Amino acid sequence: xxxxxxxxxxxxxDGEQSPGCSLTYPEKIEIAxxxxxLGVDVIEAGFPISSPGDFQAVQTIARQVKGPTIxxxxxxxxxDIDAVWEAVKDAEKKQIHIVLSVSDIHIERKLxxxxxxxxxxxxxxxxxxxxxxxxxxxxxxxxxxxDPEYLYETIHEMIKAGATVINIPDTTGYVxxxxxxxxxxxxxxxxxxxxxxxxxxxxxxxxxNAVANSIAAVMNGARRIECTINGIGERxxxxxxxxxxxxxxxxxxxxxxxxxxxxxxxxxxxxxVSTLMSMPVQANKAVVGANAFAHASGIHQDGVLKDRxxxxxxxxxxxxxxxxxxxxxxxxxxxxxxxxLEKLGFVLTGKDLDKAWERFLDVAxxxxxxxxxxxxxxxxxxxxxxxxxxxxxAVNINTAxxxxxxxxxxxxxxxxxxxxxxxxxxxxPVDATYKAINKVVGVPNKLTEYTVQSVTEGIDAVANxxxxxxxxxxxxxxxxxxxxxxxxxxxxxxxxxxxIVASRKDLRAKAPAGV
Numbered sequence: 001x002x003x004x005x006x007x008x009x010x011x012x013x014d015g016e017q018s019p020g021c022s023l024t025y026p027e028k029i030e031i032a033x034x035x036x037x038l039g040v041d042v043i044e045a046g047f048p049i050s051s052p053g054d055f056q057a058v059q060t061i062a063r064q065v066k067g068p069t070i071x072x073x074x075x076x077x078x079x080d081i082d083a084v085w086e087a088v089k090d091a092e093k094k095q096i097h098i099v100l101s102v103s104d105i106h107i108e109r110k111l112x113x114x115x116x117x118x119x120x121x122x123x124x125x126x127x128x129x130x131x132x133x134x135x136x137x138x139x140x141x142x143x144x145x146x147d148p149e150y151l152y153e154t155i156h157e158m159i160k161a162g163a164t165v166i167n168i169p170d171t172t173g174y175v176x177x178x179x180x181x182x183x184x185x186x187x188x189x190x191x192x193x194x195x196x197x198x199x200x201x202x203x204x205x206x207x208x209n210a211v212a213n214s215i216a217a218v219m220n221g222a223r224r225i226e227c228t229i230n231g232i233g234e235r236x237x238x239x240x241x242x243x244x245x246x247x248x249x250x251x252x253x254x255x256x257x258x259x260x261x262x263x264x265x266x267x268x269x270x271x272x273v274s275t276l277m278s279m280p281v282q283a284n285k286a287v288v289g290a291n292a293f294a295h296a297s298g299i300h301q302d303g304v305l306k307d308r309x310x311x312x313x314x315x316x317x318x319x320x321x322x323x324x325x326x327x328x329x330x331x332x333x334x335x336x337x338x339x340x341l342e343k344l345g346f347v348l349t350g351k352d353l354d355k356a357w358e359r360f361l362d363v364a365x366x367x368x369x370x371x372x373x374x375x376x377x378x379x380x381x382x383x384x385x386x387x388x389x390x391x392x393x394a395v396n397i398n399t400a401x402x403x404x405x406x407x408x409x410x411x412x413x414x415x416x417x418x419x420x421x422x423x424x425x426x427x428x429p430v431d432a433t434y435k436a437i438n439k440v441v442g443v444p445n446k447l448t449e450y451t452v453q454s455v456t457e458g459i460d461a462v463a464n465x466x467x468x469x470x471x472x473x474x475x476x477x478x479x480x481x482x483x484x485x486x487x488x489x490x491x492x493x494x495x496x497x498x499x500i501v502a503s504r505k506d507l508r509a510k511a512p513a514g515v
Contacts, residue, residue, distance in 0.1 A: 002258040005248055006041040006224040007241065008200060011273060013044040013073055014238055015228040020468060020477035021277040022499060024387050026352070028057040032065045034272050034345040038265045042069045044097065048087040049080045055087050062091035069093040071137065076100040076125035085132040095135035098125050099515045102140035102154050104147065115150055119157060126161040137165035139202065139515040144170035148183065152190045165198045167226060169515040170213055173206030173236065181216035188221045200224035202515050203239045205231060210239035215247055218257060229273040230281055230288065242266045242287040242319070250314055267320035272345040275380040278466055278477040280453070287319050327371055330364035344372060346379055356382050366483050367460045374462045377455045381481040381491065388498040389415045390441060395490050399429045408432035410490065412440050430489045437490065441497045445471040452485055465492040471500045
């Protein structure tokens with residue numbers, strides 16, 4: 001009988017800590033529902049103590065999303081644990097996740113404590129959490145750089161205190177696969193009660209070894225892997241869920257390992273996360289990248305035409321690269337539209353569905369035929385716009401070639417319904433538009449990145465504009481989608497400025513750097 005390797009998804013917690021990748025409340029709910037359809041075992045829905053918004057999102061996910069265990073992260077202090085419990089207590093299956101440093105670097109330089117003090121703090125935290133919840137996970141942060149003897153002692157004591165899962169993090173992505181596999185094997189060798197808990201790992205990708213380290217851990221006894229969609233996360237990110245799932249499916253199945261993930265949902269989930277987090281997936285990304293099953297070499301093309309097995313170790317269909325034959329038009333019914341959205345991972349109701357339908361009809365009138373990629377772009381864009389405090393109501397842009405004077409006039413409306421109009425001259429139409437918007441919003445920032453990507457082929461394609469701006473040493477990503485590149489550019493800039501404004505109002509405590 002196959003041994004189950006549990007998949008713990010932390011896209012909504014560690015993944016959201018990627019610079020500029022913050023999600024709105026509805027976007028978090030959308031992703032959580034899709035993760036449930038994907039079939040992950042655990043969803044880490046957030047860090048509840050960090051803000052009222054994050055608490056509400058975790059609580060809603062706990063109440064609405066069925067199937068996976070729902071957990072939230074808390075530091076080893078009572079107020080954090082209280083917040084996690086209040087957020088997840090209504091879940092069908094729930095868990096409290098506690099993190100506390102274990103390396104001497106962290107203990108001495110971050111916590112300013114002794115090993116003994118930290119050990120006792122961890123024991124008290126686990127015992128406190130057990131009053132609330134049967135399932136308690138303990139993560140000794142920075143285990144990859146810790147003294148192994150102290151790590152073994154910590155694991156032993158936390159299991160004695162009641163922890164049901166011990167998650168061992170390579171927080172800085174420092175350890176090599178062979179070293180990591182040996183460390184996990186030694187946990188079972190030197191911790192007498194290691195088999196009384198599930199041993200999990202959480203690997204970062206600073207040296208590009210996160211997936212390899214995770215697999216090495218499985219081969220040495222770990223039975224749970226923490227990972228994220230598209231490998232997003234702090235710095236260079238986390239272990240990539242889709243790569244782990246397919247590695248287990250294609251290579252570790254022979255060793256008797258399996259996951260419960262529906263691999264045909266991988267591409268769809270990847271696209272949803274990429275779109276909502278404004279974090280494009282690189283073309284050569286394994287499994288879900290645009291070139292993952294592309295063949296340019298004549299030799300490769302000839303081999304694939306004869307038999308795909310010549311150059312492909314998995315089929316596109318296995319991971320969800322299946323083109324839909326359904327093309328929507330302005331004559332398509334609302335029911336067909338809603339059904340297609342649900343297939344793509346968007347579950348919209350009420351006013352959100354109404355606004356998305358109106359946006360679809362507008363694009364369908366211009367584009368005539370709207371495919372899945374178009375739908376993903378315009379619906380996710382409308383979801384962003386619907387929840388923005390400052391909205392773009394109108395834009396008028398004039399330019400001329402070769403010696404024109406690009407000008408732009410914009411009209412924005414705030415949450416109180418107040419309309420604000422400004423005009424500006426720029427070096428180009430986009431520059432003029434951004435200067436006009438800046439006059440209205442008045443938030444100091446610097447544009448550091450501007451990219452335009454065609455969603456589909458053809459002169460009437462929907463364009464995705466992604467920008468990155470910097471304000472007070474923080475980075476914010478904005479995204480807009482429209483058949484008109486200039487309008488999409490304006491939407492992307494307003495989206496980024498909304499995030500800056502929201503961050504200025506948000507006095508939340510910062511989440512820990514991540515396990």
